Amino acid sequence: MIVGQRKPIQEIIGMLKGIKKILILGCSGCVSVCSAGGEKEVEILALILRIDRKKKGEPVETMEKTLARQCDTEYLEELKGEAGNYDAILSMACGVGVNYLADMYPTTLVFPALNTSFMGVSEEQGVWSERCAGCGDCVLDRTGGLCPIARCSKRLFNGPCGGSQNGKCEIDPNVACVWQLIYDRLKGLNQLEKLKEIFPIKDWSSSLHGGPRKIVREDLKL
């Protein structure tokens, strides 16, 4: 899922200076699962903003709503006829949701309440970590299912680097060296041979280097 984290409160307060009526818009997708921008977090943020404004003697009117997803035309359309009622919309979705709001409502001010952090897993309650960087051309068949882009600090394809020590990455002794993990896993699978194959230079055009990405599926289009 996409994992996000609420921005520092003062940063959000700064964005909303002068705004008197705001819609705080949650998303029931990924950001709800990672407890950053679902219905509960919307209610908490609304309270925080009202408390701050009440303290300053500059009250703000907050409306709260949580859509099934903010990355889907059909759900964002629910705001038609309503978006104009607010001075701004504060989105608690990932950056995708904020972008799509801005695309669909050109005359409405839109602000992000979260920092969209990464695509990752929920290891246990309250702990998330990165697993995929969305490179657009997956190589996991060659690395035992472990990603050298998202999980290697240097994004090496023919790792490990010389800094790998005792299974840890040289940037931090608490970070596992993914190339050690790849080695151990391939060894366990009797596939160490795979490591003899040198990765060619990666073509990053399927990643952000090729410009904004888009997928069109004619078989699904109506």
Added chain:
Amino acid sequence: MNDVNQPDIVAFCCHYTAYACSQDLQNLPQLGFPENVRLEILPCSGRISITRLLKAFEQGADGIYVAGCKDDTCHNVRGSQIAKKRVDYVKDVFDQLNIEPERIEMYMISREPNRGFIEVAEEMTMRIKKLGSSPLKGK
């Protein structure tokens, strides 16, 4: 403006903690429980939500506290530890909003019959008297 000598304090209390002090909550005033503390009884302190704590403050409380069992004697095992995390969350929010974090507190009190329940109410009243009324009430 409210009377700083009678600060408005909301106490969210675990049912077990509250009844350990007085089998009958009606007795509390006679036992010396301060009048300015409004009690809200919860089935377990772990039921308290961040939203409810913030709402109490928004609605005018000068101080808020949660009273639950000692962390190793909670009837529901981890209830008071969970409550403490939520209180700490609100303390951090207050800090970021330049509101004194001392306006909210978590107390873990023995469930044996004792006066701890009344003592924390008195302590919180003293503390809030020193801090003055809520900054949401204007100067």
